[in-house]
Amino acid sequence: MKTIEFDKIEPTWFNIEENTKKECLKNNIEFYDYLGNFVKFKLFNYIKTKALIETIKTLDFNDEIGTRAILNKRHFSNKNRELELAISDFNKKKIEVFEWLDKTKNPYFFILNPVYQYGAGIDYKSWINERYGYIKVAHTGIQNLDIAIDYLKYKSELTE
Structure with missing residues (x-):
């Protein structure tokens, strides 16, 4: 079943997308800038760099x-x-994300919004695409709750 056919039966993803577009208009943000710049780039880098900190804490530096391989570096220093x-x-990525959110009227909407994109080249699998048409790929997840908590801490530190 293609997404257009699925949206006629159950328009959940369509409704999420339309609601996101309306919220982007209210905040003077381009929808595809939000998806491409914020969700796929800034949030992704935030999550990745935060996870790297935890990985380094548990990493055995005796295994060169x-x-x-884990750090993806040819040369590395001590732990x-x-x-x-x-x-x-991570602090640089955090500043990028939080400054972007500070420019919005409703930052928690943009953090916790379960946005989806059509599978136009994203996680493309030809046998799925031929059989089912475009698939919708989620771009937000459980890490967004952590980001919302971090943002809340950041805002509370600013007001103290």
Whole structure:
């Protein structure tokens, strides 16, 4: 079944998308800028760099080959230095995300919104596409609750 046919039966994803477009208009944000810039780039990098900090904390730096593979670096320093670098990178990504959210009227909508995109080239599998048409791919998930909590802490620190 193609998404157009599915939307006629159960228009949940269509309704989410339309609601997101309306909210973007209220906040003077382009819908595809929100999807492409914020959701797929800024939120993704935020989640990835935050996860890297936790990975480095549990990483055994005595296993040089494994550490190199996990960090995706040819040369690496000691655990403390790599942790400092990861935290510094995370703080940059955090500032990017939170500054973007500060410009909106309803930041928690944009954090917790379960946006979807049509599968136009995203996670494309030709045998699925031929048989079912475009598939919808979710771009937000459980990590967004963590981001909402982090944003709440950030806002409360600003008001103190």
